[in-house]
Amino acid sequence: MKPMIVDHPLLQHKISLLRNKQTGTKEFRDLVSEIATLLCYEATRDLPTEEVEIETPIATAKTKVLAGRKLALVPILRAGMGMLDGMLTLIPAAKVGFIGLYRDETTLQPVEYFCKLPEDIAERDVLVLDPMLATGGSATDAISQIKKRGAKRIKFIGLIAAPEGIEALHNAHPDVDIYVAALDDHLNENGYIVPGLGDAGDRIYGTK
Ligand code: PRP
Ligand code: URA
16 A cells, blocks of 8 residues: 555644644644544544444444454654554554664664563554654564564554655565655755654653
């Protein structure tokens, strides 16, 4: 599947607010969570349903419920954590795993420092969360870790991607569907997305 650029007007509006350097930490964090909820809606569009019969106050209705597909959410620390609550708003029963990675500032290569995944991850549909897909190194590495534990159905959910990141992730993991709210122009010489929104982790947690 081609990367899905989810360009709903509500998402575009909220992404514009995120990009603005005047947006403060609290508003930024709230927006990341709201955008994650909207992306979750789109990324779960293909969940299987099954028909059930229920009694309404008026009559019997043949209607649909989720067919019980098991889900796992895996935020990439730190910035991916900002998306977790927004995703859980719509899929509260999902199990949650964590992968800790940071980009080495010089080499831009991901350095892994933590990995804790649900024991039954192999049986679950996995949604990997990270606001930024820049070189694609972090997402590619995280997904390799998840595949090593046996997971087969994986989607990547992000806020903003660079073309370089989409290409790298797709080349490494062509089976992984990519959902983002914006596809930006390019990476700068420091590996930041242009125009992007700056350092997502720092803006969510107010560390700079
Ligand atoms: C950011 C972002 C991604 C990564 C994207 O994390 O949240 O994980 O960079 O870049 P890439 O596609 O080039 O790998 P960062 O390394 O700044 O760590 P943080 O979330 O702890 O701030
Ligand atoms: N990580 C970020 O947080 N922002 C970028 O633009 C690139 C990587």
